[in-house]
Amino acid sequence: MFDSLASARLQDLHLFNDQASGLNAIIAIHNTTLGPALGGCRCLPYSSSDAAISDAMALARGMSYKAALAGLPQGGGKAVIMLPPGQVDRGALFQAFGDCVEQLGGRYITAVDSGTELKDLDEVASRTSHVVGTGQDGFDPSPMTARGVLAAIRSAANHCLDRDNLEGLHVAIQGLGHVGSNLAAMLAEAGARLTVTDTDPKRCADIARQFDATVVDSKAIYQTDCDVFSPCALGQVLDPDTIEALQCSVVAGAANNQLADDSCGERLRQRDIFYAPDYLVNAGGLIRLVLSRAGQIDQVEARVDAIADVLAEIICLSRQDQLPSNEVADRMAEERIYG
Ligand code: NAI
Numbered sequence: 001m002f003d004s005l006a007s008a009r010l011q012d013l014h015l016f017n018d019q020a021s022g023l024n025a026i027i028a029i030h031n032t033t034l035g036p037a038l039g040g041c042r043c044l045p046y047s048s049s050d051a052a053i054s055d056a057m058a059l060a061r062g063m064s065y066k067a068a069l070a071g072l073p074q075g076g077g078k079a080v081i082m083l084p085p086g087q088v089d090r091g092a093l094f095q096a097f098g099d100c101v102e103q104l105g106g107r108y109i110t111a112v113d114s115g116t117e118l119k120d121l122d123e124v125a126s127r128t129s130h131v132v133g134t135g136q137d138g139f140d141p142s143p144m145t146a147r148g149v150l151a152a153i154r155s156a157a158n159h160c161l162d163r164d165n166l167e168g169l170h171v172a173i174q175g176l177g178h179v180g181s182n183l184a185a186m187l188a189e190a191g192a193r194l195t196v197t198d199t200d201p202k203r204c205a206d207i208a209r210q211f212d213a214t215v216v217d218s219k220a221i222y223q224t225d226c227d228v229f230s231p232c233a234l235g236q237v238l239d240p241d242t243i244e245a246l247q248c249s250v251v252a253g254a255a256n257n258q259l260a261d262d263s264c265g266e267r268l269r270q271r272d273i274f275y276a277p278d279y280l281v282n283a284g285g286l287i288r289l290v291l292s293r294a295g296q297i298d299q300v301e302a303r304v305d306a307i308a309d310v311l312a313e314i315i316c317l318s319r320q321d322q323l324p325s326n327e328v329a330d331r332m333a334e335e336r337i338y339g
Contacts (some may be wrong), residue, residue: 010057042115
């Protein structure tokens with residue numbers, strides 16, 4: 001276990017068990033050099049505690065890198081609650097989780113993530129102040145996440161496709177949920193042409209009607225002949241097969257962990273497709289969370305739009321050093337974290 005902590009450069013790992021509520025939770029703190037570790041709390045069924053621990057560790061590292069590249073005074077952490085089978089008293093579960101967060105004295109700040117809802121965070125907030133984005137805030141990060149994706153697409157269009165606006169740019173969006181639907185609206189307003197897909201046909205029909213988008217099925221999205229492919233549904237969508245199928249010049253989307261593994265970044269580079277690193281592109285919601293907590297809400301939009309500048313630097317370094325963009329982004333983040 002200590003070897004895997006060392007190889008992930010994880011500072012600490014906390015395991016909690018509360019018999020009364022049935023809580024089994026993990027809090028992984030990757031690094032607090034730049035500030036307290038912030039990251040969402042997942043509440044999902046896991047096949048084993050090892051699987052839950054690995055998930056928490058990988059996600060905590062991702063949060064450190066995301067905060068560092070976004071220039072935020074924040075470290076990276078993540079919590080995982082192993083959802084118990086059967087009937088669950090969610091109120092008791094999340095109150096007990098709030099006690100765990102409180103015990104860490106502010107080294108870890110929690111937020112919403114897969115399988116948790118804002119009302120769960122209200123329960124957490126009844127036990128600790130180290131929580132952001134509760135139901136009482138009424139805060140939805142998705143519009144700011146979409147704004148960050150738009151900023152990344154503008155930057156990539158400018159530096160990779162030599163375009164100074166999005167008029168007529170063809171973007172293929174995979175996933176029309178909270179982020180994808182907001183992004184579709186923003187792109188349409190900027191004059192882009194859209195091809196879209198979602199496993200929910202109603203979402204496709206709505207976007208097609210509102211923005212004159214072309215709808216394709218879930219597999220065909222990869223082969224769409226377009227300028228930008230924007231994954232906004234699931235992780236791990238860029239694997240050797242899908243990369244071979246892509247007919248775009250740029251990949252820029254909101255989904256977390258888009259590369260099936262790190263070598264896929266080099267595969268994209270070999271195909272002359274620029275990959276905008278996911279944890280930079282999707283940092284808009286995090287920027288909103290952190291700055292609103294710091295009372296700097298007036299700076300949010302400018303800081304989200306600045307994702308474009310960091311991406312321009314990555315494009316430049318990737319060309320100059322002949323390196324895949326994911327490697328360049330990791331290096332930049334590590335320089336900020338470790339000096
Ligand atoms: P969501 O759950 O609202 O939307 C996901 C959409 O993808 C749904 O409409 C779903 O039907 C669709 N989908 C699922 N499987 C699909 C497939 N195989 N092909 C096409 N469509 C499929 O999620 P949300 O909030 O829009 O987030 C999208 C992605 O961005 C997720 O990976 C999330 O982790 C990531 N992300 C979201 C942030 C946010 O602010 N919401 C912040 C950072 C990352």
